[in-house]
Amino acid sequence: MSDHPIHFEDHIIGYIRVEPFKKITDALDKEFINHQLEAFFKIALTSLLFILSGAWFVGRYLKKRFSALEKQANELTAGNYTIRSAIHKRDEIGRLATHLDTLAITLERNQRSRQQWIADISHELRTPLAILKGETEALIDGIRPLKRQAIHSLASEIERLNNLVEDLYQLSLSDVGALNYKKEPIELVGLLEDILDTFSTRMAEHDLQLTVDLDPCRDIDISGDSARLTQLFINLLENAIRYTNQGGAIKVSGNCKNEQLQLIIEDSAPTVATEKLPHLFERLYRSESSRNRNTGGAGLGLAICKEIVNAHQGKIEAKHSGLGGIAIQVRFPIID
Template sequence: MKLSISTKVFLVVQTLCLFVVLGMGFAAHWSFRHGFLGFLNEQAIIRLESTLPAVERAYAEHGSWTFIKKDRVEWFKILGSTAFLTDEERPLGPGEPSTSDLTGAHMRFTLLDAQHRIVIGYTGFDRDRAALRPVRVNHQTVGWLAMTPFQNVSATGDRRFQTNQARSSLVIAGLCLLLSGLIAWRIARTLLRPVRQMAQATHQVATGDYGIRVKVHSKDEIGQLAQDFNRMAHALESNENMRRHFMADISHELRTPLAVLRGELEALEDGVRPLSLDAIRSLQSEVSALNKLVDDIFALSLAEVGAQAYRKEPVRLDIVLQSVTDTFQARCRQHDLTLTLDLPSEDLWITGDESRLQQLFSNLLENSCHYTNAGGRIVISVKLMPGNITISFADSSPGVPEEQLPRLFERFYRIEQSRNRVTGGAGLGLAICRGIVEAHGGTIQSSPSELGGLCVTLYFPQTPRMTE
C-alpha cells in the first residue's frame, strides 16, 4: 500500500508519542509500586515505634504475656485500633477506622516474648525481614515488637488507591494520545501543504507545463524552496519560449535565401533568365549569405554550450584594433562614413584569442556600417582603467530606443524601426559578440551614443604589461 508523506508524518509522530506515553506509564507504575510500598513501610515503622510504649505499659500492669495470648480484642486495644475487630468485638460498637489504620500496619505487627517466640499478632512473621523493637520493663527486655514489611499492596484502602492511580494514568495516557493525534494531524496538514503543492507543480512541469507557479507561504526553508522552484519554472518557461522563437527564426532566416535560390534556379531552368555571369553572381551572393547564416548559427550554438575552441595567449589589443580599423577604412569611405580610432599611448595587453577578437571587432564595425546613415561617424575609443580596459564603439544616428537596448544581444533580435535595413544580417552578430566577450572574462553593454546613435562598450580584464 502506497502511503502519502502526510500519512507517514502522522504515523511517525503518533508512534513516537505512543512510545513516550508507554514509557512514562511504565516509569510511573514502577515508581508507584516501589515508592508507595516504601511509604507504607515507613509509616508502619513510625507506627511500630509509637505503639511500643503502650505494649510496655500493658506488660508492666500484668507482669507477663499470659493475659494477651489468643486475646485478639485485648491485642488491638493495646495497639490503639479497633478497625480490624468485628462489630461484636468493638467495645463501642460500629465506627469508622482511624486514618492510621488505613495503611494496614497493625495487621503486620507481631508480639514476641524474650525468647523470640510468637505471643500474638501476624502469623506470617518473617524473622529475616522483620523490623524488631525491644519491649523493656524495668530496664529488662521482656519481649519484642516486630513488623513484617509490605511486599505488595494488600489492604483494601491501599488497593483502592492503587486502582484509582492506574485508572487515572490510563485516562491521562488516552488524552495524551488523542492530543498528540490532533497535533500530528495538524502538522501533517499545515506543514506539508506547501510540499504537496510543490510535488503537484513539479509533476506539471515534468509534463511540459512551465507556466505553473506555487505560492510562497513562509520565509523558512520550505518558503525558500518554493521561491527556487518558481525561479526554475520561470527559467524553463523562458528557455522554452526562446527555443520556439529560435526555431521559428532559423526557419524564417533560412527560408528567404533558399526561396531566392529556388526562384533564380527555376528562372534559369525555364529560360526566363539567361545563364549569364550576372545570374551566377546573384546565385553566389545568395549562397554566401546562406553560408554566413549557417556559420553564425553554428558559432553561436558552440559559444552557448561552451564548446567553442579558444586558443588564449598574450595579445596586444591596440594592435588588433588598429588592424581591424585599417581594414574597414575603405569600406567606411564607400558608405560616406568617417571612422576614427582613439588609442592611449600605453600598450594594451590581454590574454585572449587573437582571431576571435578580430571577429568581435569586425562584427561591431560591420553592425555600425550597416546601421549608420551616410555622412555619419564611427568612433572607437579605448581607455585604460584600473584593472580593466574599456573599449567603446559609438556611431551617429539613427539611434535605438532605450527600452530595446537590453535585448540587442539576444539572438535573431533586430530593431523593427530605422536601424532594420534590408542590408542588415540575421540578428546574430551582437549575440556572437557577447559570447566572445564573456569567453574572455569581460562584459558588454549597450547605451545611447553621444553622437546620436548606438554605443557598445566592452570591458576586458587587463593583463600585466609584458615584453614582446
C-alpha cells in the same frame, strides 16, 4: 534504622539516617495508590488518543498540500509550464510552492524563447533559400538570361546563407563550451588598428568618416585569443557600418582605468530607444520592428560578440553615442 557518619578531613561532621522502606499495609494507602495508577493510565490513554488524532489530521493536511506540489511537479515534468500552485502560505511548504512557481515561469519563458528561436531561424534560412530557388528556376526556364549579374545575385545569397549557418554553428559551440580559445598576451590596440586598415575601403564606399583615438591604451597587453578577438572587432565594425547612415561618422577610442582596458566603437545616427539597448546582444534581436534584410543581418553578430567577450572575462554593453548613434563599450582585464 541506621546512622551513617559523614567524614571530612578525618573528622565526623554529621550523620545520615536511613530508614528502611515500609511496606504499604494500610488499606487507604493502597486505595490511593490504585487511584493514582488508574488516573495516570486514563490520562496517558487520553493523551495518546489526542496525539494520534492530531497527527492524523496534520498528516492528512500535509498530505493534501504535498499532493498538490506533486501534481504540479508532474505537470512540469510533462511539459505543462502554465500550471501554478494554489498554496500561498508563508511556511516551508509555501516557500517550496513559490520556488516551483518560479521554476514554471522560467521554463515557460525558455520554451517561448526556444519556439521564437526556431521560428526566427526558419525565417532566416527560408528567405535566402527561396531567393536561390526563384533565381535558379528563372535561369532554368530561360526567364532570366545567364549573365554575370544573375550569377553575382546567386553568389550573394549563398554567402548570406553561409554566414548565417556559420554564426549559428559558432553559437552552438559556445553553448556547449566547445569553442577553443588559445590565449596569449596580445597588444590589443595593434590588433584593432590592423583590422581598421582592412575596413578603410568599406568606410570610404559608404562615405563614413573614421576617427581613431587609441593612444591612451597603446602597448598594453591582455590575455586573449587573437582569432576570436579579430572576429569580435570585425563583427562590431560591420555592425557600425551597416547601421550608420551614409555620410555619417564612426569613432574608435580607448582608455585604461581600474586595471581594465576599454575600447569604444561608436557611430552616428540612427540610434535605438533606450529600453532596447540591453536587448541588442540577444540572439536574432533587431531594433527595428520589421525584418528588413536590407538594413541588417540575421541579428547574431552582437550575440557572438558577447560570447567572445565573456570568454575573455570581459564586459560588453551598449549606450547612446555622443555622435547620435550607438556606442559599444568593451572592457578587458589587463595583465601585468
